[in-house]
Amino acid sequence: xxxxxxxxxxxxxxxxxxxxxxxxxxxxxxxxxxxxxxxxxxxxxxxxxxxxxxxxxxxxxxxxxxxxxxxxxxxxxxxxxxxxxxxxxxxxxxxxxxxxxxxxxxxxxxxxxxxxxxxxxxxxxx
Amino acid sequence: xxxxxxxxxxxxxxxxxxxxxxxxxxxxxxxxxxxxxxxxxxxxxxxxxxxxxxxxxxxxxxxxxxxxxxxxxxxxxxxxxxxxxxxxxxxxxxxxxxxxxxxxxxxxxxxxxxxxxxxxxxxxxx
Numbered sequence: 295x296x297x298x299x300x301x302x303x304x305x306x307x308x309x310x311x312x313x314x315x316x317x318x319x320x321x322x323x324x325x326x327x328x329x330x331x332x333x334x335x336x337x338x339x340x341x342x343x344x345x346x347x348x349x350x351x352x353x354x355x356x357x358x359x360x361x362x363x364x365x366x367x368x369x370x371x372x373x374x375x376x377x378x379x380x381x382x383x384x385x386x387x388x389x390x391x392x393x394x395x396x397x398x399x400x401x402x403x404x405x406x407x408x409x410x411x412x413x414x415x416x417x418x419x420x
Numbered sequence: 421x422x423x424x425x426x427x428x429x430x431x432x433x434x435x436x437x438x439x440x441x442x443x444x445x446x447x448x449x450x451x452x453x454x455x456x457x458x459x460x461x462x463x464x465x466x467x468x469x470x471x472x473x474x475x476x477x478x479x480x481x482x483x484x485x486x487x488x489x490x491x492x493x494x495x496x497x498x499x500x501x502x503x504x505x506x507x508x509x510x511x512x513x514x515x516x517x518x519x520x521x522x523x524x525x526x527x528x529x530x531x532x533x534x535x536x537x538x539x540x541x542x543x544x545x546x
Contacts, residue, residue: 298493330543331540331541331543332541332543332544332545332546333541333545334535334536334538334539334540334541334545335536335539335540336540336541337540337541338541338543342540363496363517365491365492365493365496365498366491366493367424367491367492367493370489370491372491372498372515374515374517374529374531387531388531389498389500389515389517389531391489391500391515403500403545403546405500405513405514405515405531405532405533405545406531406533407531407532407533409460410460410461412460413460414457414460414461414462414463414468415457415458415459415460415462415463415464417456417457417458417464418458419458419459419460419529419531420458420529
C-alpha cells in the first residue's frame with residue numbers, strides 16, 4: 295500500500311507542478327527514462343509535454359488545474375480533474391492514467407471532455 | 421482485496437451487459453437503491469440510463485463496447501474503454517468512474533472524447 299500512496303504523490307506532484315507553470319521541473323523530478331504518450335495531440339517524450347504546457351499556459355495565464363480525486367492500483371495512478379483555462383468558464387473534465395515505474399512516470403493516457411454549460415442533473419461532472 | 425475484485429466484476433458485468441443490449445437486466449442485477457448520475461447528458465436514476473442505452477443501440481445496432489482496463493480502490497471502480505458506434509469508425513475513448521456500495525453500483529461519472537483519425541504518436545489512445 296505504501297507504494298500506491300507514493301505513486302499517487304509522484305503523479306500529483308508531477309501533474310500539479312507542470313500545470314502550475316514549471317513543466318521542466320516536473321519532468322526533471324518525476325519522469326523516468328522515457329515518456330510514452332497516448333494523448334493523440336502530443337508526440338512521445340517530454341519535450342512535447344513541456345511545449346504543450348508552456349503553450350497552453352501562455353495562451354491562458356490564469357489556467358487552473360484542480361485534481362479532484364486520485365486512485366492507484368499496481369503501477370497505474372488515475373486522476374479525475376477539472377481544468378479551467380479562463381476564470382468563469384465551465385472548463386474541461388479530465389481523466390488521466392499514468393504508469394509509474396521505480397517512482398517515476400513513464401507512460402500517460404488521457405480522456406478530455408468540454409464541460410457543457412447546462413446539465414440534465416445537479417451533480418456536476420465531479 | 422477480495423472486495424476490490426468483486427467490485428470490478430460487478431462494474432464490468434453491469435457495463436458490458438447494458439451496452440451489449442440488455443440495460444434493464446444490467447440495472448436489475450447490478451444497480452443499488454439509487455443511481456447518482458454525473459454525466460451531464462443524463463438525469464439521475466436508472467430510467468435515463470436505460471433509455472440512453474436503448475436509444476444509442478437503436479441508432480447504432482453494431483455498437484461495440486470494449487473495456488480495455490479496470491482498476492479499483494476503496495469503493496470506486498475505474499474503467500478505460502473504447503466505444504465504437506459503427507464499424508470502421510475511430511470511435512470514442514471513455515473513462516468511467518463507478519461507486520459500488522454493498523456490491524451494487526450507486527454512482528457514476530464519466531469523461532468521453534472522440535478519437536481523432538490522426539495522432540501525433542503511434543501508441544493509440546489505449
